[in-house]
Amino acid sequence: MTDLSRLTDDLLRAARQAGATAADALAVGGASVSVDVLGGRLEHAERSEGTEIGLRVLVGRRQACVSGSDLTPGSMAQMAERAVAMAREAPEDPHAGLADPDRLARDWNLERLDLVDDGPVPTPADLQEMALRAEAAALDVAGVAQVSSAGAGYGDRRIHLAGTNGFSAGYRRTSTSVSCVAISGEGSGMERDYYGDSRIHRTDLDEPETVGRIAGERAAARHGAIKPRTGAFPVVYDERVAGQLIGHLLGAVNGSSVARGATFLRDAMGEAVLPAGLSLTEDPTLPRIAGSRPFDAEGLPVASRDIVRDGVLRSWILDLATARRLGLNSTGNASRGTSSPPSPASTNVRLTQGPATRAELLAQMGTGLLITSMIGSSISATTGDYSRGASGFWVENGEITHPVNECTVAGNLRPMLRSLIPANDARLHVGRQVPSLLVEGLTIAGG
Template identity: 35%
Template sequence: MSDQGFSFPSDRLQEIASDILKFAKKRGASACETDVSEGFGQSATVRKGEVDTIEYNRDKGIGVTVYLGQQRGHASSSDFSKAALKATVDAAVSIARFTAPDPCAGLADAALMAKDCPDLDLHHPWRPSVEEAIAAARRCEDAAFAASPKITNSEGASVSTQESHFVSANSNGFIGGYASSRHSLSCSVIAGEGDGMQREYWYDTRRDAAELMSAESVGRRAAERALARLGAKKIKTCEVPVLFDAALAVSLIGNFVYAVSGGSLYRKSSFLLDSLGQPVFSPLVNISERPHLPKGFGSSPFDSDGVATHDREVVTDGVLQGYFLSTYSARKLGLQTTGNAGGSHNLIVKPGDMDFAALVKHMDRGLVVTELLGQGVNYVTGDYSRGAAGFWVEKGKIKHAVEEITIAGNLRDMFRNIVAIGNDALPRGAKICGSVLIERMKVAGR
């Protein structure tokens, strides 16, 4: 990986990690794991043509976890000096001495550790000057205003660049790391006036800035979304099909991941307890985990425990094939880690044959949801209730915007009642899913 732009080259991060492991051993730790990282970035925001904010960031840090048998202690620091490294290790050891033994604590088995670190093409430096970033943000906002005189105000257009690299190591012989980047363009505008004003936004984010939508396209998309919301109406309470657009459909996959992750399972705080091998989705749903996709936002050759990651099928024809487990949660459950310490890796929901317009036509009559409000998800029961906004559909066509509604159901039923998945997924995150049509949900309106 390229070290250009970083204050500490990758071999220096490896040296720091190795020093920490040596210090921990000298202090009597039976095992140790550490992360050493550095990152930097820049963002520029323009509002109504004027520079609103310019921000720079450069951060570094170490995290140290030590084990005294089954006693665990953790400490962190942003100081890379030898004295600070020793002090951080000492603090972690001191904490471990005062913690109760946990039979599930400890490093992952050495045999499970990643043995190599293939290049997954995650680092694409993009370092525009602040003047270039401001100019791009202005083009973005100008395009939004040029879309229609009904675009009356702006909450700003932003250009953001971020780069980071890290090294993870533990006393089971694992050491690995890589550099990554994330760059984005965003725009938020207001259409209409007075009580009829509507706010909307759009953004794009990529590892490689060369693949970003143009600044003008992001601005126009934000404007189109705001204009489409004008004249939004309330609707009567009903029970109808609900189509989650692709930008929101990924949140349903996030709900699923949380419910079948180790922490929720061993705490028995999930509505999907003991669901392995059981149908949890409609037979239409297939979900794959692909940790090694080039440029993927969820790509990594190893998880936070240093365990090697592998391709796998998480859901096949609606049936759950695997949980998301770290070393610790797996031990709590009497199972094997799935290499998901730190989260899931590039979850891909197999797309159907229909694009968004075809899904709307297929739905015939119902609600398209394009915005969710609040956090109304009960993971113990699966009950789901969220404030929402979107569009009402009649005879397969969007009739008008809808606001001030609540959609409600139970995630268990919602997952099982998925009747179509679109092929319109947005490639801007670690979960890739097209629009999702659910057969029926309660919609509370006036």
């Protein structure tokens, strides 16, 4: 197994020798296996294994990033020389730079995060069996005409981050997944739907039969979909798509957008952006969740915090560079890959749940649209004007009457977010733990 800490040390040494005044290095290694089946037979199997390295160098306030997969000393020396040469030609960025040593993360509990499954690693045969079981369960659902794909996979990923500011640490994360896509109807009347689950620990994973059954039931329920009528109606975003609506809020408070002024919430700090009683909390320290981590991509500590508290916006999502531009401190939200510098991103966000079930939320809505799938988007980051393609189910008097497709829902995100009414059905093992959401006053364009 490749020693990732040695690789990052070697990269930093090469950067110093090439003339960098500061640098950080990231090494990512791991292996993954995926298996797809079709018609009860193996369709595709793939295994990948390797290590990638990335180096960010600073020459004064000029920076550049390079990446590669050649781990030989000569290649790493060339990477460092190329990065320093690029940095010398780059424009000055007064906000670029590594974290101060006294602010670096120093204490964390990897055991508490529980990011590694120490059980037996699933073999390709195990994964094939899981996929076959999911496919068979979907085909057993009345109304399912075919399964277009069923698959399972396993991944084991390790990262190590080091910088000339003295930071050096890494961690490992595993995952196992199973998914299924089912189709109902035929010809131009075909409708498809899906379900999948992915977990750190295989023992937490939904049974393949459950995955296949839910995918099949969803596809069968969509058979015979028609366009809804056009007009202004309330909308319920089903739990599986509600996270996308909250994702627009997260994008609007991301430091990159805020620093450019390219967000409809640029002047909203300290103001109500959600209904009173609702909070949006980020917690990268939750155990057994894929988005958890012991430190951010600049080596800064992470902790639970409220982005929105009791409806009021309390914090941006910041890395070091965006925080410096705004005259603030980083919120520990730096994220990066091997080929790019850090940028702000959120992880493990949870919206306050309400007391109602989704069925009770539909009853409260009365007549309107239940959205279960979304495609495409036309959203203005600066004004919040919102338009997205959608499909789902029409609801009359609180009851689902028939499936609908090929429609568009439109509104403005600022009043939409202020009118949210949450249900109580959020899944608590995913990165965006958001329940079904009722939104008033959207325009639906259908038939």
